[in-house]
Amino acid sequence: MGKGQVNKYLLDQWIKDYRWMINTIEELQSELPIKGAKTAQYGIEATLPKASGGTSDVVFSEMARRSNHLRKINDYIYKIQEVQKRIEKVTEPRETEVLFWLLEGKSLRWIGQHMALSHVTIKNIKDSVVDSMLK
Incomplete structure (x- = not known):
């Protein structure tokens, strides 16, 4: 995802995806504490020709x-930050309340039952939330 203009469709999708993106990042950070490890070649290996095309290594x-x-994870981090910096709006x-539960990964129907409102009303509130976040 490019780092361009955020529109209503993108922000709506990022809110829907927020919980699993957070979970993915947390899982990756717990499993891969070492970042940026690189392998260098020295001696004769550094002078040998490299194979072109695919590799069997x-x-x-x-x-x-x-x-x-990791590139995808960095994209998730960008999207999460874009949502987070708009929450206060x-x-x-x-x-x-609707935004809180959406970011927790709850469905419109679940939120509607929780708030004693129809899922259509929750969808309208969600649309209003996204509009507020884009201002």
């Missing part, structure tokens, strides 16, 4: 897979 392939995942009590 399983360790290299695993490191590439993890590197790609939501000031209405109903909107604040």
